[in-house]
Amino acid sequence: MKKSYSWGRYPVIEQSCQEVFWRDQELIDAPSMLPYGQGRSYGDVCVNEGGVVLQTSKLHHYINLDESKGILRAESGTTLEQILKLIVPKGWFLPVTPGTKYVSLGGAVANDVHGKNHHRAGSFGCHVLAFELLRSNGERLICTNDQNQELFHATIGGLGLTGLITWVEIKLKPIASSYIHQQVSRFKNLEDFIRLNESEEANWEYTVAWIDCLAKGRNLGKGLYLAGKHDDDTRLESGVEKNSSITMPIDAPSWLLNRASVQLFNSLYYRKPRKKLSRVYYDGYFYPLDKIAHWNRMYGKRGFFQYQCVVPVDEAESALSKILEKIARSGQGSFLSVLKKFGNNPAPGLLSFPRSGFTLALDFANRGEKTLQLFSELDEITMHYGGAVYPAKDARMSAMAFKQFFPAWENFSQYIDPHFSSSFWRRVNQ
Amino acid sequence: MKKILILGATSAIAEKLTQAFAAKGDSLYLVARNKERLTIIADDLQVQNDSDVYTHSLDLTDTGQHETLLQSAESKMGGLDIVMIAYGTLSDQKESESSFKNTLSELNINCLSVISICTHAANLFEAKGSGCIAVISSVAGDRGRQSNYVYGTAKGALSIFLQGLRNRLDRKGVHVLTIKPGFVDTPMTKDFKKGLLWVGPETIAKGIVRAIDKRKDVVYLPFFWRYIMLIIKLIPERIFKKLSL
Numbered sequence: 001m002k003k004s005y006s007w008g009r010y011p012v013i014e015q016s017c018q019e020v021f022w023r024d025q026e027l028i029d030a031p032s033m034l035p036y037g038q039g040r041s042y043g044d045v046c047v048n049e050g051g052v053v054l055q056t057s058k059l060h061h062y063i064n065l066d067e068s069k070g071i072l073r074a075e076s077g078t079t080l081e082q083i084l085k086l087i088v089p090k091g092w093f094l095p096v097t098p099g100t101k102y103v104s105l106g107g108a109v110a111n112d113v114h115g116k117n118h119h120r121a122g123s124f125g126c127h128v129l130a131f132e133l134l135r136s137n138g139e140r141l142i143c144t145n146d147q148n149q150e151l152f153h154a155t156i157g158g159l160g161l162t163g164l165i166t167w168v169e170i171k172l173k174p175i176a177s178s179y180i181h182q183q184v185s186r187f188k189n190l191e192d193f194i195r196l197n198e199s200e201e202a203n204w205e206y207t208v209a210w211i212d213c214l215a216k217g218r219n220l221g222k223g224l225y226l227a228g229k230h231d232d233d234t235r236l237e238s239g240v241e242k243n244s245s246i247t248m249p250i251d252a253p254s255w256l257l258n259r260a261s262v263q264l265f266n267s268l269y270y271r272k273p274r275k276k277l278s279r280v281y282y283d284g285y286f287y288p289l290d291k292i293a294h295w296n297r298m299y300g301k302r303g304f305f306q307y308q309c310v311v312p313v314d315e316a317e318s319a320l321s322k323i324l325e326k327i328a329r330s331g332q333g334s335f336l337s338v339l340k341k342f343g344n345n346p347a348p349g350l351l352s353f354p355r356s357g358f359t360l361a362l363d364f365a366n367r368g369e370k371t372l373q374l375f376s377e378l379d380e381i382t383m384h385y386g387g388a389v390y391p392a393k394d395a396r397m398s399a400m401a402f403k404q405f406f407p408a409w410e411n412f413s414q415y416i417d418p419h420f421s422s423s424f425w426r427r428v429n430q
Numbered sequence: 431m432k433k434i435l436i437l438g439a440t441s442a443i444a445e446k447l448t449q450a451f452a453a454k455g456d457s458l459y460l461v462a463r464n465k466e467r468l469t470i471i472a473d474d475l476q477v478q479n480d481s482d483v484y485t486h487s488l489d490l491t492d493t494g495q496h497e498t499l500l501q502s503a504e505s506k507m508g509g510l511d512i513v514m515i516a517y518g519t520l521s522d523q524k525e526s527e528s529s530f531k532n533t534l535s536e537l538n539i540n541c542l543s544v545i546s547i548c549t550h551a552a553n554l555f556e557a558k559g560s561g562c563i564a565v566i567s568s569v570a571g572d573r574g575r576q577s578n579y580v581y582g583t584a585k586g587a588l589s590i591f592l593q594g595l596r597n598r599l600d601r602k603g604v605h606v607l608t609i610k611p612g613f614v615d616t617p618m619t620k621d622f623k624k625g626l627l628w629v630g631p632e633t634i635a636k637g638i639v640r641a642i643d644k645r646k647d648v649v650y651l652p653f654f655w656r657y658i659m660l661i662i663k664l665i666p667e668r669i670f671k672k673l674s675l
Contacts, residue, residue, distance in 0.1 A: 021617045024466045061470050062477035086478060 009303030037104030043395030076106030122345030157349025190221030213333030438517020
């Protein structure tokens, strides 16, 4: 047993770790296992207290790349970073990418991740053509939309509970350039954002907004709207420019992040003069935080939470203002607050988080009870409006809340492998 | 662009080596026991590179096959420049202490079968007046220690053999490289507690590629093992025998 934690560094638990080296390897004989890729989910979906995690970071062989059709099959531990290095020079891109490239393919499937193009492309799972699932009874099942269909839909967004995904086949998207054409615009408040998004989202493949979560009153929900699309200048390059990354060397002292420093950062960020239109390299556009290795240390030893919810379109403005007001009043919100409208593409997983609506994601330093209390209140608003909270970011939602957010949970549970479990799953099924 | 035969291609160090070679456009002939895993490695290389990759599954303790193996590698690739020997097992010292059969089998895998391949490769390269024989030995062969002296014996004997071979072949234009890695984090050492001195297989692979390019004789990888082993070799036997290394 070894002390471990996820990206949010909360909770700290004990579990043992078994590395998987080959995809033809049998599973070990253990009562409670959970696949673990890069550990980039924030809470406890990727940890298994008292059990075993199956570490897949060495499971990263490519199996096939059809360069004419853009179909890639690779082992589940392959990271999106590795894949981008391979495919970008060949004129292909990930169909959907989350805000970090340091996640494994298996993790992207298991959390059915989404990105800035959700309004067009749906979630990552929408582009999964097939995968192999290794169950604890030794069965190897190829799952596609027509074959082992139930397990296909249970495993996408299935939080690693249905068995070990050994490889995944995805459909890539063609690109003509490794650069992104970007437009930045300001919006004054929530209403302004919704209006701006309405008029812009049809023109841009990628859209996301950064908001100042400390702004109140008239300015509630003010921020920057960042829209982008792949350039068409036929320049295909891969690889990050050298020396572009820095490391957060130590844990930041806990006093560093307070209302004043966050306010300062946010107001500087909002006012920072910027070109309205620009052309940026894909890496900096999609993965700005990947440039700071271990940025999670910024929140100090106690770790941090991310709260990400989605609320339906109809009453979005009212739901979001209630949520933002509550956060602004608490003064606990942090630098990174992100708002985006999801599209209507249904996600393929039984437990997939993305659904039509507006999604809001904010980081919070762990200030103990005070923070947890705030989250319970936010959950209530989300529940009231019929929304949901994202398991990949969660470390504390109640079992009751989970079951309301994910009504398919009961149907899902019949597909769980009897030897697989996670701290998250036990927590939301108490 | 070289033509390289890699024996024990599914080992972690060899796998990183194949990637480094393939990225340079070298042709590769990969040999290992496990056919499925050879395919896993070959497919991975072919997705990432345009170089030629051949696979051949074989139990390398079958020394009767060695000569034909070298011939088929040479004919498939249309030549042979480097023979890279990367297979081996980390024997359970305790098991060998209670069973000579076990000791013999460890010596067979880690030493005798390697000597067999080297013998054929040496004659082939000697006749051509060029070529490189690169062999992964170990720091464990530098001094016998109670914790793994059977493995150490195999690797020590191998290092001496290579020393002699180098002495014979240098004047014939053949390069013989002895590689002595220290602690490497691979599936072979998965049960060990890892500390500061441990490195990943990619570090070792990089060092090997450099040593081949620079025609080194003996390399310790990483370099600091040369000094660690120097100190270990300098300890007088009457003190050494009391240590539990």
